[in-house]
Amino acid sequence: xxxxxxxxxxxxxxxxxxxxxxxxxxxxxxxxxxxxxxxxxxxxxxxxxxxxxxxxxxxxxxxxxxxxxxxxxxxxxxxxxxxxxxxxxxxxxxxxxxxxxxxxxxxxxxxxxxxxxxxxxxxxxxxxxxxxxxxxxxxxxxxxxxxxxxxxxxxxxxxxxxxxxxxxxxxxxxxxxxxxxxxxxxxxxxxxxxxxxxxxxxxxxxxxxxxxxxxxxxxxxxxxxxxxxxxxxxxxxxxxxxxxxxxxxxxxxxxxxxxxxxxxxxxxxxxxxxxxxxxxxxxxxxxxxxxxxxxxxxx
Numbered sequence: 001x002x003x004x005x006x007x008x009x010x011x012x013x014x015x016x017x018x019x020x021x022x023x024x025x026x027x028x029x030x031x032x033x034x035x036x037x038x039x040x041x042x043x044x045x046x047x048x049x050x051x052x053x054x055x056x057x058x059x060x061x062x063x064x065x066x067x068x069x070x071x072x073x074x075x076x077x078x079x080x081x082x083x084x085x086x087x088x089x090x091x092x093x094x095x096x097x098x099x100x101x102x103x104x105x106x107x108x109x110x111x112x113x114x115x116x117x118x119x120x121x122x123x124x125x126x127x128x129x130x131x132x133x134x135x136x137x138x139x140x141x142x143x144x145x146x147x148x149x150x151x152x153x154x155x156x157x158x159x160x161x162x163x164x165x166x167x168x169x170x171x172x173x174x175x176x177x178x179x180x181x182x183x184x185x186x187x188x189x190x191x192x193x194x195x196x197x198x199x200x201x202x203x204x205x206x207x208x209x210x211x212x213x214x215x216x217x218x219x220x221x222x223x224x225x226x227x228x229x230x231x232x233x234x235x236x237x238x239x240x241x242x243x244x245x246x247x248x249x250x251x252x253x254x255x256x257x258x259x260x261x262x263x264x265x266x267x268x269x270x271x272x273x274x275x276x277x278x279x280x281x282x283x284x285x286x287x288x289x290x291x292x293x294x295x296x297x298x299x
Contacts, residue, residue, distance in 0.1 A: 009138040010070075012130055017068025019123060020082065024060035026110035030286035031057065031165050032272075037107035037295035041096055046298075050168065054161045059085065062157030066150055067123065071151035072140035083131045090124045093117045111290045127242070173271065173278050177258035178229065184251050191276040194296055196226045199262055199269040199282070202240040210268040210284035211244025218249055221289055225296075227251065231259035232268070 027034040031053055040047040063085065066078045093106055095256075097117035101240075105111070108120045115123070125238040140146070179185040190197060198214060200207035214226050228251035230237065241247045270287065272280040272295060 003136070004013055004038030009134060013070060013134055013138060013140075014068050016082075016127065016130055016134070017066070019066045020060050020064025020067065022295070023109055024057045024064060026112040027053065027057050027060070027107070028161070028165065029110070030130075030282070030288075030291060032280055032282065032286060033111050033288075034107060035296060036291065037105075038299055039298050040294060041100065041104070041107070042092075046170075047167070053056050054165060054167065055158060059163035061161070062154040065157065066153060070140035071146060071150045071153065074147040076135055076140070077147075078140075078144045078150055078154075079135045083128060083135065086124050086127050086131065090121055090128075093121050093124070097121075111288070146291050168281055169279055172275050172276055173273055175262070175276070177254065179221055179251070180258075184233070184252050184254070186250070188227065188250065190227060190273060191258075193275065194225055195273045196224075196287075196292065197229060197271045197273055198226060199229045199231065199259065199267055200244075201231045201259075201263075202268045204267055205243075206284070208240060208243040209267045209271070210239070210287075211246035211249070212282060213284055213287060215246040215249055217287065217289060219290075224289070224292055229262070230261070231263070232256050 008261045025049065034050045034053045034057070035046070037253060038044050038052055042049070042052075044052060063078060063082045066072070067082060072078045074129055089108070094117070096104065097105060100117075102116045102118050104116065105114045106117050107122045108115050108123070173191075177190050178190065188195070198210060200211055211228065218224055226249065228246060228249050230240070230251060230253045233255055262271075266286050270282045270284060271278050272282070
């Protein structure tokens, strides 16, 4: 019987840690979506939302890994910290339910799983019950340096998120090169309002995939404010249009030298521009109607 209970609690610990890790993963890819959720629902500034998003992702990932590996620390502070974190999330969910209603995605699993505040509260109630049982009945590793190892791992987990997914610093975009040639200048004033500007190289296969994704998004929602800038004014675009099918998407061409200054030699480069200020610089996998809609709704 004792062995059966030990096996059960071991499985519960692994399952709980895995749930924390999955929650962190869904918030991280893409992290911009979680930022916009915090900015919109918690009424945080863009900078505060960017910092908070990475902190919570790192905290969830660190605690989840430690719980899964049975590194509970002295007096099981890892499990207690996880219990406190879920409690804080639950209080936020109650506030969100009161202020925004139950027909909103709480963002607990990013955009991967749509979950209302009520459903997430039910999930959290079960999670708190499991954590309570683990705190009361389950022991992790108890070797001499387990506490130091747990603290160090958690700090490293949080720090790594800021290192590999750094907070983006906004900057004003210089539109001079884009409008220098009146025959190629965009018909839209990209310095006003919100626009997603995709810098694509015609010889880059990933750029062609980005162009195809953009084209399909605009077919589903023509109001999405995306503009394509194609590098080089002399290259033949026949193959590029064939692969990307994006010829009907608003676009212009730009000489190679200014194109390289905008992209720094990395493409595709996707700039999210708000009244002339670049708020994000992403790749094409982060593009989705859900993330763009959150961004458009924000300030």
